[in-house]
Amino acid sequence: MAYEMKKQRAIAVDLFAGAGGMTLGFEQAGFDVLASVEIDPIHCATHEFNFPFCSVLCKSVVDTTGEEIRNRSEIGxxxxxxxxxxxxxxGFSLIGKRAIDDPRNSLVFHFHRLVFELKPKFFVMENVRGITVGEHKQILQTLISKFRIHGYKVEENYQVLNAAHYGVPQSRERLFLMGAREDVELPKYPQPITKQALPNNLNYKIISDIPLSPTVLDAIGDLPEIEKYPELLTRDWVVAEYEKPSNYALVLRGMKCLNDDYSYKREYDLRILSSSLRTKHSAETIQRFQDTQQGEREKISRFYKLHPAGVCNTLRAGTDKYRGSFTSPRPIHPITPRCITVREAARLHSYPDWFRFHVTKWHGFRQVGNSVPPLLAKAVAAEIIRNLNISPFKPSFGYKLGEEKLLQFNMSQAEQYYQRD
Incomplete structure (x- = not known):
């Protein structure tokens, strides 16, 4: 007699949740992410807007306990x-100087503590490749040892996954560390479902069953040209006319649903182009962008000009205001001589169009660049669903998105909203 899989939605908790890339990917795989912890109140507000059913704890994981997460959410x-x-x-990044004593590096041990307190069946940690090399590798090995001491098996052959291998039009390599309680089997790493599209496709002369990843053109080619809408100089949304979408864009626009997408439906107006506040470039900058070849870096700014037939380079968040830089270089649009918008970055990150970001470009790009591409998170989450012997299902009901004010807060307003000092 065949074993009958349970039809239910699994329960997840997201730590360092940001705007919610991991939350969304796990929801798409069939999880109910019922609690998230995030220290930045701007990110908390964006998360609350997009996930109205998730309890957001706006605080540091350092000051958070497992009991508090249970009591302040529907988990109980x-x-x-x-x-x-x-x-x-x-602190682990290969870009710039890695600081072994960066206090942010110690936060991974509070992740371990909360796993021990919450005692989930599985855990997943995502981080940059830099944690696997040099002095930082010792931090990773210590973390693995701590998990083992507290009754968790950890996949020793941890892997660095590239988002472009999981249907995302972006080359983005990230470490995924997975563990399981002693009473359950370790999940496997997801097998690639796409191979990275390159402008010349020279690497793909050998016939393969794996299709190419979506391209930059697939991702943003249908989006309205923002230069046609003067309203976008003062606000981040407009009712606009779209071009013919690719299959990838059809899904992100909500016009086509994938069979393995088990997320809750969101109510939103398909005519609206959001997260698209324009940037005013000088005539000199526009000319430099115009003169830069697709797939090359602009000589002065070093911004990368996207190639329509390739994938996006890794989108980054930049550093916080206490560490120098305020922004990270944004790619140049492949056709129009300007930097890409937050919505275009979100498309290149596999976010659906209903997902909204903070109205400012700075916070919006931080939220995209700091996050895990949802489709990459979904691929990892699907392997855990498989180990849970759960048959995921699409909920029969959806949710209204949150109040617009959540996307418009400045920092002091967001802190006051979450009653943070």
Whole structure:
């Protein structure tokens, strides 16, 4: 007699949740992410807007307990299936100077503590490749040892996954560390479902069953040209006319649903182009962008000009205001001589169009660049669903998105909203 899989939605907790890339990916795989922890109140407000059913704890994981997560959400005494974590990566990054004593590096051990307190069946930690090399590798090995001491098996052959291998039009490599309680089997890493599209496709002369990833053109080619809409100089949305979408864009626009997307439906107006506040470039900058070849870097700014037939380079968040830089270089649009918008970045990150970001470009790009591409998170989450012997299902009901004010807060307003000092 064949074993009958349970038809239910698994329970997840997201630590260092940001705007919610991991939250969305796990929801798409069939999880109910019932609680998230995030220290930045601007990100908390964006998360609350997009996930009105998730309890957001706006505080540091350092000051958070497992009991508090249970009591302040709908989880209560129920068993948690997975705790997920995209901990701050700046201290481990291969870009710039890595600081071994960066206090953000110690936050991964609070992730371990909360896993021990919550006792989920599985855990998943995402971070940059930099944590696997040099002095930082010792931090990773210590973390693995701590998990083992507290009754968790950890996949020793941890893998660095590239988002372009999981249907995302962006080359983005990230470490995923997965563990399981002693009473359950370790999940496997997801097999690639796409191969990275390159402008010349020279690497793909050998016939393969794996299709190419979506391209930059697939991702943003249908989006309205923002230069036609003067309203976007003062606000981040407009009712606009779209071009013919690719299959990838059809899904992100909500005009086509994938069979393996088990997320809750969101109510939104398909005619609206959001997260698209324009940037005013000088005539000199516009000319430099115009003169730059697709797939090359502009000589002065070093901004990368996207190639329509390739994938996006890794989108980055930049550093916080206490560490120098305010922004990270934004790619140049492949056709129009300007930097890409937050919505275009979101498309290149696999976010659906209903997902909204903070109205400012700075916060919006931070939220995209700091996050895990949802389709990459979904691929990892699907392997955990498989180990849970759960048959995921699409909910029969949806949710209204949150209040617009959540996307418009400045920092002091967001802190006041969440009653943070």
């Amino acid at each position: 005494d129920r068993e948690i299936d997975v705790v997920i974590c995209g901990s701050p990566c700046q």
